[in-house]
Amino acid sequence: MPELPEVEVVRAGLEPAVTGATVSSVTVFDERSLRRHSGPAEDFVDRLTGRGIVSAERRGKFLWLPLGPSTASGTEEEGPEALVVHLGMSGQVLLRDRETDDRLTRIRIELDHPFHRQLRLNFVDQRIFGSMAIDRLLQTPDAPSGLVPGQVAHIARDPLDPQFDDRLFLARLARRNTGVKRALLDQTLLSGVGNIYADEALWAARVHFDQPTSTLSRPRAKLLLAEVRLVLAKALGEGGTSFDAQYVNVNGASGYFSHSLNAYGRQGKPCPRCGRPITRVSFMNRGSHFCAFCQRVR
DNA sequence: CCCCTCACCTGATCGC
DNA sequence: TGCGATCAGGTGAGGG
Structure with a gap:
């Protein structure tokens, strides 16, 4: 979809549904959708399962969901992480109930939410130019207030960003x-x-x-x-x-x-x-x- | 460092 | 109906 307006529509739709939710399970159907994740699918699944989701953020065409502390003890000095999503040319994030499947789903993430109960995020992508990844959140030079994923650090602010110069x-x-x-x-x-x-x-x-x-x-x-x-x-x-x-x-x-x-x-x-x-x-x-x-x- | 080309992929659709 | 050609909204690695 994916230029700024389409990605922002997805971010805004996701935000109320995922904020405060916990990842209960992750299924990777096609590992090529992890092209921006440094590590195998098991690593992606392990690092995401059990994590809480804090919010839904965007810069340009990149979307990310900052994650709460890892339940795996002892690694938190590494700093905060996020689930990074890029839709590429044909990616979609579809918010479903636990019964709904979508054709061409490459990754499925199931969530427990205190109000919305059980949800399913289907990452659907025909061409597999899009991807999901777990990435570290970094302080960027141009953003005294903001953390962005490492792989988004080189992306400029968008012209609708109040801090665009x-x-x-x-x-x-x-x-x-x-x-x-x-x-x-x-x-x-x-x-x-x-x-x-x-x-x-x-x-x-x-x-x-x-x-x-x-x-x-x-x-x-x-x-x-x-x-x-x-x-x-x-x-x-x-x-x-x-x-x-x-x-x-x-x-x-x-x-x-x-x-x-x-x-x-x-x-x-x-x-x-x-x-x-x-x-x-x-x-x-x-x-x-x-x-x-x-x-x-x- | 800057600029540009190309590889990465599948599925829908169109013309024959 | 079938089949090949063409097309699609993005990104980053690597060469010049």
Whole structure:
């Protein structure tokens, strides 16, 4: 699902259900879904079983559930840990009762919750680009208040984060020597933006995807950042973008934002601004959708 | 250090 | 119906 709005929909759906719950059992059906876990499946299962879940956090497209103290004694000086989830291209976290199975479930986590009683988290992932992992929580240099998993430490804040630093972003962007869409997709520069919302924000700001970052004027860069924020916030308000049942919230429901797309997936259809057809070109092994009239390199 | 390409995967869908 | 080709919203390792 997974750009910022879709991941945030999952995080927000998970939070009330998992906070205060205890992991009662873990089943790994496909070990490839542990690609970001350093260790075998048994290690993942052992370290997760019996742990309490403290909250549900997110940075960019990474999601994590901080864990309470381990019941295994003597190892707590290692510091706090979290269950890290990345949805990749096709991952879902589905909140179910203990009887419900989902096709393509790669990992199943069963929870006991004081109010919601017995729950089941099915991690479903067609392409297995997503993953779960247990990772240590670290203090990051840019976050005096926040702990993030080690594997998320290099990810920048997202533009909806109140602590996102606009001036720092604009300065780093201007120093880049690449095309602006590449920069938008670079999660170490700003996080949460993927192919859909990059194309949508570029369309809204009337910027060509391959405009060199070094020649993008500061006013246009600021406008682009503002449009990134707008499109992310709007999509979040509509429950994310889903074209099919692949992108859903924790209850399996789809978002509505696909009805609001102006450029992404609309090749051949009229640009909502000027009426000329939207172009699709291959770029970075994916599609870039833009209006060749409204969005020109300059 | 920065930038870019590519490998990693499966399943749904489309055209023949 | 069947079969091969094509496509999909992400990330990080490794080469230049």
